[in-house]
Amino acid sequence: MSPWLHKQRNLLDFTLSSLSRRRGKTLGMMAVYTSIVFVLASVMLFSHAIRREAATVLAKSPEVLVQRMVAGRHDLIPARYLDAIKGVRGVQSAEGRLWGYLFDPAAAANYTLMVPTNPRIEPGKVVIGDGVVRARSADPGDLMSFRAHDGALVQFKVDKTISRDSALVSADLFLVAEEDFRRLFGIAPGLFTDLAISVRNPREVTKIAEKIDAALPDTRIILRDEILRTYESVFDWREGMLLVLLAGSILAFAIFSWEKASGLSAEERREIGILKAVGWETGDVIRLKMLEGMVVSLSAFLIGYLLAYLHVFHFGAGLFEPVLKGWAVLYPKYRLAPFVDELQVATLFFFTVFPYTIATVVPIWRAAIVDPDTVMR
């Protein structure tokens, strides 16, 4: 090993024993620091994961949606509109969708009913999301019955439950066959909830939307990109609110750490004097203190981040679920798909580890340029 390496190793060893000798101060500092990193990282991880979740969901949704509007309200759309749409140049395919909400008095929860086309569900069967599974404690093979629009009883046999790649959205799903859907709500054949359209060239989406709008004046056209933007802004807003709340605590932390780290006790001052008198250069002393700051802040960062990761991805972000998720009815518990963004980690790292290390070094700098002969007194 080179002398340089030996020197670093010796300094690090000494740093660790210095820290352990001020155990109380070190641990207190670490605890506060860790919890700050924990909260910040939790917010970041959570909002990022949930946004990605939304994006995943939307990626599967159609590029263009057409709804019929009657008196300013969303109404059922007749199948003949499909022909008009298929006539527009650039439209690749168009199909009618059936979906809606069903209130289940037994569970006091709303389900999202949908009729998938691929694969189709057999009449009389239902495929349910795991939120529904939990709300009704239903297993495959069980029967669930609901009252249709006319009061008749409609029964479903649970076929299977949905494997979830996106828990947030699939939890309350209730997938049924077209016949059953129409019977439940009394919707005549030839009517759909809305129309899903895919286009040949994504760059022509707005053009095509304009053409459809011109051909079918009583419709409202919704683009996927718009939904994406709305989601983004909703999440941004919620996240922003949380961050504002956090800013207060971060500020408090900054003041606290400045005070803790920068206040040089007489004892520390004496130690620096001793180190200098026995032949340490000012640079060595500063390096030592910097290492101390780094050991504290780095371990706090790592522990805090790890805890945040567990909190968000294994314990469902229990602490601020209510704030960030808002409208959840059926999602008492779910797990986000783990996802870590490097840039995010770097940002958090920079704003926590860096300032603390500086805060420890500044006062030392002042102390370290004091003449070493003071220890002789």
Place this chain on the structure above:
Amino acid sequence: MIHLSDVRKAFNQGKPNEFWALKGIDLSVRAGKVTVFRGPSGSGKTTLLTLVGCLARPTTGRVRLRDRDISGLPERFLTDIRRSTFGFVFQQFNLLKGISAVENVMVPAYPLGRCRTELSARAHALMDSLDIGPKAHSNAEWLSGGEAQRVAIARALINDPEVVIADEPTANLDSERSKQFLGIVETLKASGKTVLMTSHDPLVCDTEVVDHVVSLRDGQLVDTR
């Protein structure tokens, strides 16, 4: 090996409480000898030691180490010289609290980048030779005065300096321990080290190992022998 010519040291220079602790000292310290600075309290003994040991710079005058004028060198170079040439035993011993005795001994060597195992072997050997081997792993603040002093001596020797500087080494010791200390000084001298110390203690000034006694009063030399 160390020569001082017309060295003066002022504290708080230019302020109302300006104080000249040393008022023109001419002095030579010979290599391999034991020199004692004596004088009443406040006469400037400690101040003189800090100048000789490169812990501080004189206000005016010159300090030469062998043929090199060190009075005007910047801090970095002084540190370098201090580390390689001098070992200090402070009056209050100034051990670092909370770490073991042997770690205290090794501290001056850390910036030199020596291998840790060799370093610790050397520290233990030094402590054994000073009869404090068994105390190597006790906490520094649990040591008795005499033990603490010997740990401080081991620390002063870890970088194998040519000159050992001790400020009032016997002030906190009873006469038995003081004799023990002088025994250590004798072995240091025998191994070729130059020893510089301050003392009020007649026991120290009149021992055989001491080659020179320099007497100070009010920042001036009054007598050398």
